[in-house]
Amino acid sequence: MATKKTPEKSQGGRGSDAERAFLADYRLDAYDRPSVAVDVVVLTVLEGHLLCGLYERTEHPDLGRLALPGGFMRLDESLDEAARRLLREKAGLTDVFLEQLFTFGEPGRDPRGRIVTVAYFALVDKERFLQATMLRRRLSIPWPGETGGEVDVVNDDGSTGALAFDHASILGTAVKRLRGKLDYTPVGFQLLPAEFTLRELQDIHEAVRGEDVNKDSFRRRMLASGHLEATGNHERNVTWRPAELYRFIRRSAV
Amino acid sequence: MATKKTPEKSQGGRGSDAERAFLADYRLDAYDRPSVAVDVVVLTVLEGHLLCGLYERTEHPDLGRLALPGGFMRLDESLDEAARRLLREKAGLTDVFLEQLFTFGEPGRDPRGRIVTVAYFALVDKERFLQATMLRRRLSIPWPGETGGEVDVVNDDGSTGALAFDHASILGTAVKRLRGKLDYTPVGFQLLPAEFTLRELQDIHEAVRGEDVNKDSFRRRMLASGHLEATGNHERNVTWRPAELYRFIRRSAV
DNA sequence: AAAATAGTGTCTATGAGACACTATAGT
């Protein structure tokens, strides 16, 4: 099949003199611009429950409410870079699994003005989560499967922790996405340390899904996935038969 | 389980006098702001091929190249509303399946300045697609399954239609998402008119996936999905045995 | 009648769920 690229430089394409002249006169600020923020949902699993990292707002609006770590994107960084910078600055977290989630832009979502926020979600194992400088709250997910909807958090005393802005909606979107990804991508490993038992992996899946999974089928499926490598080591200091430790391996090209 | 909401209005919560005073002094424009645009990938299937709606750029930068329909978000509309407005204004399309796709914000993606674009994808049946005021191009997808990557378009003469900005990347993201959704959500119907045959539905799936599907299994799966309703009518003006026409029904609560 | 596709019935392979059974640690 013959394909040809049209010559463009001579016609004023990218990098041409005509383009340079046009851009020199271009006024992007002729349009009103919103602010662009990045918010990050940091999730882990601890003792069979999904946890999220949050901060208590020290300023208006929604003073005192819990909010996701976030901030404004700088003009010299990409969205991904902004998310990683905020995780580092606010929570002290680096090198975590991070993925863009959804962009929230309802006109009234922030009373300070028009702020479009690009939400990300990050997954970390429980050790790193507990070292991060954030408040930790258990999630209260009122819907099954991938139904979707808002998700609030539960304080240690059992009271509901009201979230700031539309962050309950963002959190709900993150949980829905994570549940959806869990079955067909090797994302559960991101919530575990380097070596783990099959039971620990199953606990992760059950905590994320909010329901039990079949043990036999789960073991078979995981072992057949090609993502697990037996280490030969076994867990210690348990009062039952020690399970073998496995390691996550990125599957070679299929 | 006892849950209690902390009283907030008295402490300066949403709607309080203290919050109003804070917001009155708040200067959001202390931060530099990017522009926020919305681009829409309009897809359909025609004669076994995925098609996309595009425009030839009449201004710098990337003058003469093909670009997705898009434009800047207004401060008084949501992102979804901006996408629907742009579809209506640019293509004359209303009431189409529309879903947020991904937000692209690399600092160098547009030489006019820092423009973050929230990409959407829209699905329409071929009749409506052909009525829309857009250029139509077949997609050239150089990767299988949901591998992902850039996607270019093919002109009628077989030459490659170079896309403006990072739109080949956006188009690739749209195709990847559509392929991913096709198997577990009833999204294929969005690419067909109200009544269609099982063969037409299979053609949609094959065009989107870029590979053949098993006829027997496909029929069984679709009929068992609960999303199809036989109309009793049959197709006409075909040179073979006419197939029954089906209608898409939104499945009641599972 | 021939050609082409619609649509049905059945066999087989595969994977999930269920369950029984053995193995191995601590107490």
Next chain:
DNA sequence: ACTATAGTGTCTCATAGACACTATTTT
């Protein structure tokens, strides 16, 4: 020895693929 969990083997059931067969239209 008892208990709790790890790990294996096997049976059944549901679903996808394969294939044979019948049905219905135009030419």
